[in-house]
């Protein structure tokens with residue numbers, strides 16, 4: 606983490622939680638932030654529950670400093686798109702962030718870079734912050750194509766008009782998501798440095814150095830500190846460990 610960037614610890618709850626669980630988890634996350642605040646914490650905490658819980662979690666975290674995000678959105682403002690949710694609806698319910706291009710969306714819903722870019726631009730248009738996910742598969746890594754794949758996905762998915770304020774990039778090696786396998790701090794930093802260089806090329810020195818790059822993929826209380834200690838790792842996108850408030854807080858405690 607370099608000077609001028611603030612850590613972002615983001616919980617991606619994925620398709621988990623009923624009303625009762627969501628409210629309880631949000632409450633505990635807010636409590637942990639209150640505790641950490643006494644020590645002037647160097648991170649922002651964000652929770653990204655499923656759509657059905659956004660309203661109740663928004664109420665639970667109101668005025669606590671915990672931020673609210675969604676896991677996806679449609680590109681349009683409104684209209685005939687059965688089952689979809691527009692960025693403006695997310696903003697209306699209290700979201701400040703939207704994750705776009707998660708590998709599970711890219712795989713399960715065949716979303717390619719062009720769609721991810723359009724979604725990220727729709728998020729910016731609605732005056733929220735886009736968390737743009739990229740990452741290689743194991744086959745691509747083993748073929749020595751990890752850097753090329755991440756470069757290509759970043760170029761294809763980065764929204765026009767990206768700045769340090771409106772865009773976050775999340776590097777999530779697909780082989781590390783939900784598998785218990787984690788990129789080593791060196792492996793992650795190597796990719797983050799490539800992403801950083803591409804960002805500087807794309808949006809200039811100031812914005813490129815200001816955009817936060819999160820690591821995601823089996824981040825947990827045990828490995829967080831070392832990962833977050835790398836110069837270009839500015840936070841985490843946490844799945845499994847975000848479903849337990851103590852683990853989530855312990856990951857955040859790794860920010861120094």
Ligand code: PGA
Nearest residue numbers: 782783822823843844845
């Ligand atoms: P994980 O998920 O922490 O469970 O690996 C991370 C993610 O997919 O965002």
